[in-house]
């Protein structure tokens with residue numbers, strides 16, 4: 455797992471401060487000031503400025519397996535952090551490579567999902583996992599309401615505020631962007647191998663999803679999943695709160711982690727996804743606001 459670091463030694467999370475984005479970054483700076491002073495040593499997100507008019511916003515919810523020093527190791531053995539339960543292996547590198555190639559803004563977290571899962575609503579019982587794929591997380595077992603609120607305000611909220619601010623900025627300067635979220639999944643789950651190389655998770659808005667599925671299926675060497683192994687409709691997850699609720703076109707990709715565990719695989723997959731994402735960014739229908747009722751809100 456070369457290239458992946460358990461602990462971030464230095465911040466790489468400072469938003470770039472180009473003149474065109476001073477307003478947005480000022481707001482972000484205020485958000486950081488308002489947060490805990492420890493945010494200076496361990497910023498809760500990594501931000502790639504990109505071009506707000508690129509037509510895409512890239513997200514990586516599970517980019518890092520790092521835990522801020524004040525939490526030690528949450529009582530979890532080091533090797534567990536290297537597994538998929540700590541983070542989405544390879545997802546950060548693919549996201550950054552795509553951001554570079556597509557000149558797209560990108561928002562990534564800097565902390566392990568074992569600390570708090572940014573892809574869950576604040577009231578979701580799995581926000582702080584006590585048990586993850588058989589591994590106990592002692593540092594979460596005794597987290598009380600106050601601690602839960604601290605982690606929300608220190609890690610969860612700043613990431614979601616960043617996404618919101620970045621979307622606001624894009625909407626000021628261009629037709630609405632498509633929200634693209636990059637995740638990775640484990641090739642074997644509870645002893646059962648999974649057949650897919652990549653899968654697309656989605657709720658109700660088919661616009662970008664259809665183009666992504668078509669683009670992946672045109673690559674004959676791939677087995678492509680459609681809402682497998684999970685259903686993409688999850689109330690108050692990242693896509694629900696930022697894309698579905700705002701009527702923005704969206705696609706969530708799950709890539710098999712062993713295919714993107716090293717630099718060669720990460721570049722290969724960025725190359726596979728780049729032309730499809732360009733097509734999506736240029737699609738007129740994907741670049742409009744249309745509201746599709748979430749299946750979470752069906753009843």
Ligand SMILES: [Zn+2]
Nearest residue numbers: 516542637638
């Ligand atoms: Zn993930």
